[in-house]
Amino acid sequence: MNKSLAIYRRLLGYTAPYRKGFVLAILGMVVAALTEPFFPALMKPLLDEGFVERSGVPLWMVPAVIILIFVVRGIGTFAGHYGLAWVANNVLASVRKEMFGHALKLPASEFEREAAGLLISRIVFEVNNLMAATSSVLSTLVRDTLIVIGLLAWLLYLNWQLTLVAFALIPVMAVLVRVFSKRLRNLGRKSLEHTGELTRVVEEAVHGYKVIKIFGAYEREKALFDRTVERLRGFAMREAIASGAMAPISQLAAAIAVAAVVSIALVQSMDNQTTVGGFVSFVTAMLMLLGPLKHLADLNGPLQRGLAAAENVFALLDRNAEPDAGLRTIGRARGEVVFENVSFRYPGAARDALSGIDLAIGAGEMVAFVGGSGGGKTTLANLLPRFYSPTQGRILIDGVPIEALTLESLRDQLALVSQDIVLFNDTVRANVAFGVRGPVAESAIRQALRKAALDSFVDGLPQGLDTVIGERGAKLSGGQRQRLAIARALLKDAPILLLDEATSALDTGTEREVQEALEQGMSGRTTLVIAHRLSTIERADRIVVLEGGRVVEQGRHEALLALGGAYAGLHRAQYAASAAAAD
CATH class of the missing domain: 1.20.1560.10 (ABC transporter type 1, transmembrane domain)
Known part of the structure; x- marks a missing residue:
């Protein structure tokens, strides 16, 4: 009572x-x-x-x-x-x-x-x-x-x-x-x-x-x-x-x-x-x-x-909101990201999803993470915006621990394109400018669409930028949804870009167009790429191979192939599968 x-x-x-x-x-x-x-x-x-x-x-x-x-x-x-x-x-x-x-x-x-x-x-x-x-x-x-x-x-x-x-x-x-x-x-x-x-x-x-x-x-x-x-x-x-x-x-x-x-x-x-x-x-x-x-x-x-x-x-x-004890704010970060002895285990899991990760990513560097399923690639990307907190170690942006930053300041430095595309039942214009504070010039929206190779498609829509795309972008194809998500990330113009299988829904021709656009968009910003298609990351400044939550190899594409290790094995297996599919 x-x-x-x-x-x-x-x-x-x-x-x-x-x-x-x-x-x-x-x-x-x-x-x-x-x-x-x-x-x-x-x-x-x-x-x-x-x-x-x-x-x-x-x-x-x-x-x-x-x-x-x-x-x-x-x-x-x-x-x-x-x-x-x-x-x-x-x-x-x-x-x-x-x-x-x-x-x-x-x-x-x-x-x-x-x-x-x-x-x-x-x-x-x-x-x-x-x-x-x-x-x-x-x-x-x-x-x-x-x-x-x-x-x-x-x-x-x-x-x-x-x-x-x-x-x-x-x-x-x-x-x-x-x-x-x-x-x-x-x-x-x-x-x-x-x-x-x-x-x-x-x-x-x-x-x-x-x-x-x-x-x-x-x-x-x-x-x-x-x-x-x-x-x-x-x-x-x-x-x-x-x-x-x-x-x-x-x-x-x-x-x-x-x-x-x-x-x-x-x-x-x-x-x-x-x-x-x-x-x-x-x-x-x-x-x-x-x-x-x-x-x-x-x-x-x-x-x-x-x-x-x-x-x-x-x-x-009464459930606790995500912790936001950070007090510091930064303007536009240079984009230097450091993982210091980072480990992470999901609640109830028998083993660590990540173990002893030590990585220093320079400002403006493009680093790709590859490896088999369950290797820890997506988990690593989820730690940076503090969707989860490391069970051990720490992550720094421009030398500042991310826990010391307010969530708003931290996430202002990040833009994300994930394999799980999230679009809203609104216009093309609203989806591209989603989350941007203040008015957004139409020219900026069109430039982002152009970089994502979607401008000609949008121009052909009945209401152009003001066309409603339906729930979860139901009126668009898979590739169009992904390119719209890429345009949204490019418009945010954050110094750190997270690409989690960003081109997975694209055909080969469109993938090449978007890849070229992304390379232009990556210019001057730090980019962390998670990819299964190795062809999309051959020009990365560095490729990091993860297995069982640990870094087993890292280096440029050519050096890793010459090494003949885990990356070379992934490369051979993928191209063999592509050749078999082509036959």
Whole structure:
């Protein structure tokens, strides 16, 4: 219970910037709730004096008062509903913005550890349950609690002995809430987990539709989706049973209390201890209690779902962002990069991915990293922008340890073209200028496209630079997507360029064009190239061969071939494979 209160208090903390709307909502609910006891209160004088003693009250006043009560209640209800909806939607937007902003700052390991679908589900779907916890739940809790208090106060005024019977409902309701809360919270949590799993399955199917079709995996994916839907349905039905059983049990307890009250009231009326008006007013108020009590009993289901969602949302927000303890900033670096005895091991791995790497890369030097899969090439490139931190050793740029630099200053020195091309559902212009601060001249964008051998293609598009390329660049070919990523890196004009299989999706002719453009773009900047096609790095200033996370050879292309070692073996194997493919 303490944990639930802590979560709810934290959630309510998001309403602080919108306190005016919150106050309006509470006032509206208070006004609406205060009008409830007026109707049964009107019954007593109406029956005791209006019909029996002919009090002389004008005939029009009774219906006028009834209408006035409902007008005031309607205004209060609308104000409460609108105010809470305004607050809840603002809270929803605030939490979503905070979640997305925080998610972008999570370490790379977090993105690799958690499926994208689960992260999407938290930001897009689970946070919606917070709407229930901040609007409908709070509205019912405040309004109906005040109604119950008002009606009980009137009942106490009328007949305190009978009211004690009504009070017997309170411990019964408390026990019911306590019994069902834990089960509803657990079921709600599991339901949210399976909703995230369902999102993951759909996301994989949408992005992998070509593979599914080619490999005839329709039935497999459909069965996986069906199993996930059925599990979700099962949890939803168990939740419905637990939530639904609470209402009739609560109503039965209330009916027993009402029956007892009516019996006692009939006995009192025989002894002239109560009037007809008092009896009718009391029974009316008692019956009016059933609605709010039912609402409060039904509240537990959405409340527990909202708190389960809040747990997941806050769990994401409480994850540590990638460390950024550096305080130093530099302008444009010269581009000197040094690896000093650098080792790295992925969490849970049995051996180091990199071990004892010592490299000094001069400013403006082009260094290529080659070797078999799992040799550590991409891991080495991931350490430079601090996607990961070395488990041993350090990395320096211009003599400054990268941990001493702020992340913004460090990454300002880097531009990246990876084999996993990331483009956005926006225009060509926006994708090339992605992340560049301030306005970008069209001439600079066109120059970057020209260097990437993509200018003639873009000029032929219907809207030119303003053509939308679709989700993940779906309207472009693989080669065009890669060249657009290269143009983006060239426009950034960073002093250090990271090329991770930058030409892997290009045909031979286009690769030659882009390679020439890249060589021009590399001029005056330090370039680290990861390549499997050895033909693309023959003119590198230095080639570093990695095997098992260690440097086994380094030197120029001709020297390494003459050495007849690991590089020469890779070279022979690759050209033999190319010759066989050509035959």
